[in-house]
Amino acid sequence: MPIQKTIFLKTYQQAINFTANYYLILGLFSLVLMITPQKTTAQCNPDEWIEGWYDWAKGWQNYALDQFPITDAEETACGDTMHLAVTKDYQLIPLAQHPKGGVLQQILQNLAQYKQRKGINYTLYIIKDDKTLNAFSIAGGRIYITTRMINYANTLDELAFVIAHEIAHVEQKHAARKIQTIIASRYYLAENGDFGAAIANALTSPFGQIDEYQADRAGADLVIAAGYDARKGLDFFERMATTERYDSIEKMVRTHPYSAERYACLHDYLNQKGK
Secondary structure, three states: OOHHHHHHHHHHHHHHHHHHHHHHHHHHHHHHHHHOOOOOOOOOOOOOHHHHHHHHHHHHHHHHHOOOOOOHHHHHHHHHHHHHHHHHHOOEEOHHHOOOHHHHHHHHHHHHOOOOOOOOOOEEEEEOOOOOOOEEEOOOOEEEEEHHHHHHOOOHHHHHHHHHHHHHHHHOOHHHHHHHHHHHHHHHOHHHOHHHHHHHHHHHHHHHHHHHHHHHHHHHHHHHHOOOOOOHHHHHHHHHHOOOOOOHHHHHHOOOOOHHHHHHHHHHHHHHHOO
């Protein structure tokens, strides 16, 4: 066997073994978190040991997943497939047919000019849903926002913060890493197929809170760069917090932090930046 191929196979197997062991460690770590009394503080600034462990484990998770890189083109192709699923589950309204469609498109353009991932093109879609307060992004740069969310935002700055937050998820490769998680888990748990991928996502779901804090900070930077008022994001979280009730058990399995936590973290971040 040629030496180059031997080296490649050896390196590849090492990556496989490393990530397989990583998932085992991550599973044990998740159990520790479940039986450990949780602080009511947020994981935005890891100054407590639990918060530090979250941040440390998230770093190792990213390292493991980076053994299975995907290109921007591959991510976009996956996003195309995801978008088809979204169109089946939701009723989309063309921007031109919504009263604020033009404004939303302008906000997107203002924010996207500061993107770092040049291989990603951002597109905004409106979901006709007057009951659900939601916005989300998928791999490849597609962003969705419900009509309820559009009407909930009091100012253009708040809308800019919501959209910037979703752009930040893609910029930080949060969506791409979900694809990498599926690819990685199928390598080790091939016999279990989608079940293996589901287990991997379940084990890593608490780390979604770290992604949200990261997207809040990176989104705020985009908002500031585009000339909007990032502190209007604080107003948004303050209103959201009035509809939530903190539960320490639920906190351990939530993919999103509580709005009061996000308010506190964003407030500290903007103060540190002098904004």
